[in-house]
Amino acid sequence: MRSLTSLATAVLALSLSAFAIAAPAPAPRPVAGERLDHALLWGRSLDQISAAMSVKLGFQVAPGRAQDGLSNRYVRLDDERFIELLALGGHDGALDPGAQADQAALHGGAGARTFGIHTDALDATRAALLAQGLSATPVFSAAADDPDGTGPGTAPRWSLFALDPSPLSSRLFFIHYPPARADIAADRRIAREHANGARELSALWLLSADAEADRAQLARLGYPHAVPVRLAQIGARGYCVAVGPTRLLALQPDGDGAAADALRLGGAQIAGLSIGVSDLARAQRRVERGYEHTLTRYDGLAGASFLAPSQDDLGLWIEFHERGKTAGCAGAGG
Known part of the structure; x- marks a missing residue:
């Protein structure tokens, strides 16, 4: 009886193993519309990095604004891709967690540790990545009174979530934009002309x-x-x-x-x-x-x-x- 039980156990184990091998793999995550969006590039100061990008490298540097404890400017490229230039603002405003993590690595120096990927399906992307066992922040968005937005009651200028902790060696976030206001879109087209x-x-x-x-x-x-x-x-x-x-x-x-x-x-x-x-x-x-x-x-x-x-x-x-x-x-x- 013991030998028959052992044989039955072995057959069952083989059957389960074969089932596991034959089980279909999870469906791949849809990635339609995704592409690199931008990198966050820190300088020792905003003027220092802007001068290097424009005078030495020949990019047009577009204006940004002060945001809490940092300031930014932009190098805009085709297909709405860009490089965001950042520097500490020289005052005591709070930094968001991503900026804090970058500065913990850079110690006020120049460099990049974070980048973004554009997606047309932000919520679905986040849900799929959570299902993969990854950790993600909640989705957060530009303020309703963002000067470059279209005002309260309309879609925010951008929405994003970050993977935290990042599964990659650098930090990663996913971002989505609604269509830009006509005057903002025109400004961006002008900003894409580089020497x-x-x-x-x-x-x-x-x-x-x-x-x-x-x-x-x-x-x-x-x-x-x-x-x-x-x-x-x-x-x-x-x-x-x-x-x-x-x-x-x-x-x-x-x-x-x-x-x-x-x-x-x-x-x-x-x-x-x-x-x-x-x-x-x-x-x-x-x-x-x-x-x-x-x-x-x-x-x-x-x-x-x-x-x-x-x-x-x-x-x-x-x-x-x-x-x-x-x-x-x-x-x-x-």
């Missing part, structure tokens, strides 16, 4: 000690399409991960080099931004004049590219390439 010919934020570089961990978490977030890459220009390797028409590079140092130095000095960080330009020669000439330094092109993930020597000014590199290239994730559509 260096910049048109798009095409990729963002996450640098950590473990690129595979970031790749795995991006797959969990709904971005499974990853292609191995190497960035010889900074001595890094990792993965190019498609996020709609944009790309996240999950990187780690590849031996000694600039990436290893950046990680040693600053820890996990957003180490670079890729910017697509309308005329690469024009952009290179403009940046060379700004830095009074001759720059060399290389064959990057998006074809012919050059790297601005912006690490000391911005705490990250800015790579310029011809607009519309695939940024190294060919065959890995979002």
Whole structure:
């Protein structure tokens, strides 16, 4: 009897195992309409970072305003992507938790530790990520009396939630905007005209000690399409991960080099931004004049590219390439 019981138990275990293997995987999270939205780039002061972006790099810097304990300005690009420039405001206003976390890492220095992804379905995205076992803040929105909004009783200018703690090596939030008021939209179109010919934020570089961990978490977030890459220009390797028409590079140092130095000095960080330009020669000439330094092109993930020597000014590199290239994730559509 004991042998028959053992046999029955074994058969049952095999049956349950086969059922577990055959059980369908959870449906992938819908990611339609998602793309990189913007990075939060801190300077040592607002004037310092604005001067570096405009005088040295050739971007138009658009006005922002003081907000509690910080001030901001904008570098606006096509498809409503942008770079938000931030600095401590020099007064005792409170910082939101994300800004506090950034400053805990930066200690008043320049650099980026937080970025956002645009989504057309904010509530559904949050619900799906919570179902994955991730932790998210409540959705919060711009105030009804926001000067750039459309007033009480209308949709807020923006709404967002953050993943907290972040599953990635840098902090991440998801954001949604309703259609902009006509005059605000016109101001943004004007702000997208840059002396260096910049048109798009095409990729963002996450640098950590473990690129595979970031790749795995991006797959969990709904971005499974990853292609191995190497960035010889900074001595890094990792993965190019498609996020709609944009790309996240999950990187780690590849031996000694600039990436290893950046990680040693600053820890996990957003180490670079890729910017697509309308005329690469024009952009290179403009940046060379700004830095009074001759720059060399290389064959990057998006074809012919050059790297601005912006690490000391911005705490990250800015790579310029011809607009519309695939940024190294060919065959890995979002």
